[in-house]
Amino acid sequence: MVKLIENEILKTFYKKRIHVIAGILLVLIALFAYGEHYTLTRTQDRVAEQLGIENAEDWKNIIGQQLQDLERRLDNPYIPDEGKASIQVRAEQLRFYLDNDVSPIGSTAARFMGQFIEQSIFLFLPLLIILLAGDMVSGEVNSGTVKLILTRPVKRWKILMAKLLALSMLEMFVIFMMALFSFAIAMVVFGYSGFNEPVITGFRVFEGQLDTSAVRTIPQWQYLMMTYAIGYFVAFVIGSLSLMVSVLVRSTSASIGIMMSTLIGGSFLSFFISDWKLTRYLFTVNLNLTSYISGSFQIVEGLSMTFSTLVLLGWSFGAIGIAFLVFTQKDILA
């Protein structure tokens, strides 16, 4: 089995698929970093102008005022305990900015890495994975090499299993490249790493209300580990779906095309999600998992981290099941 997996990874590298993905990542991250940097300077200027301060370096005064304000509110006996929790958390964050001399409006390598995965998890990352997985089987059927591997004394399910395992390793590699490239580029552009900066997380939706009782801060590095792990999970789900489509159709372009249009078309359906209950069971509307921990989601009753994870797992297992069933039974006619 190890040898079979080795073969599959070797094929992907020799096909230069990984090179293409690395290239796309580099270019896009560089552009994203430039855009971020550009917007940041503009925002800083504007903020400085509005607040009537000389430059954005005066942020310390403003933060200091905000912090005092929050601390006053904490002493207020009329604010319920739940409310205090979130104020506490916010105050903690502001204190960090002051103590460590980090501007909250500036950007750091860690913040950039987080933003990049948050922005790419529901579309860009899946597209890369489709590019990687879309031809794993159909490519071999297309070129006829499937006849070579299926006439070896190896059971068919083992061949597909090797492809699936190789794919999950390659997905990990893509996530790793994403983290590495965005870190390296952000370090060059923004300078400060900021991995210890506290990030607010733990928002929940409970009975249609935003529940802030579990809100807390975690250091950036921990937040990034979580988001990139979630990124890997999404990659695995999309990878298994692509593998299934790749087993079902004969040509690589059809396989990649079907997955891309499903992904993009399906994400439009998230528009109906609050009214049309059925749409929440689609995999495309559940991909934005990082929004649950960053607290940047729109509030929809019933959607939660657990729900979305289960839906995605369901799709993934279903796809793997179908892929194995079809691949082990099918006639190789051409």
Next chain:
Amino acid sequence: MNTDTVLSLKNVSKKIKGRPIINDISFEVKKGQIYGFLGPNGAGKTMTLRMIVGLIRPTSGTVEICGHNTRKDFVRAMSNVGCIIENPELYEYLSGSDNLELLRKMEPDISASRIDEVVELVGLSHRIHDKVGTYSLGMKQRLGIAQALMKKPELLILDEPTNGLDPAGIKEFRSLVKSLSKEQGMTIFVSSHLLSEIQMICDEVAIILHGRIIKTSKVEALSAGQKITWNVTNVAKAIKLLADDFGVEAVKDTEETLSAFTDDFRIMEINSAMMSSDIGIKYVSRQQKSLEDLFMELTGGETIG
């Protein structure tokens, strides 16, 4: 089943979307034989070969290789088989040696030095580190043969192996097949649409037409007889005479010619019988039998198309 049967097909049929493609095929290949599988394009040769190597499941019937059912014990059956099915499609983006190395890892036990051996054998040593994408069809064919031979298979299955080879390559290929059979006792199953090809290398042949085996026989038995064409004044009468007096089935080719398959020694008898029945003979000609003729003979006039 006999222990020296390497390949046996029993009542193998295949239907695709309800349409019968292969009908009830049975034959056996014995150890050490070079067995030909002859048929025109579209007769079901490749489909049958794909069923033998497990790429397609038969709708009914069984395929056994060295006594192992390919459905029930695929791994053990296939560990005896080296094959090329249709075109030798290899990984174009890998070099010849990387291709072989990749396939070697999928087999249980082939030593790394075996790769050099087979590459030498098929004469690809000078280009083996180049990408397969840069190979000519002939070179791909050679690499295809190399991957099939790599494991020293009990049964070697070759589908139209001389396609894309130049005349020198074809000649080389024939001597390779013969030496594999003679020196290593390898059993070889070759499909072809060329009768001459089969006649030159095979011991025994199964002939397939429209998804049915219409004949299995020794190759020598096939070559007996040749096609004789008579140009005569009365074709109808001549055909009747051949049928009544000699038991030879003749076919009317044109208004003035008829042809039949018969041996040299009978031609004179037939000629004198014709003359004594007032059939004028303008000329008689003799030619080597083609596949088309063989089918005409076997099917009694049904054409290939």
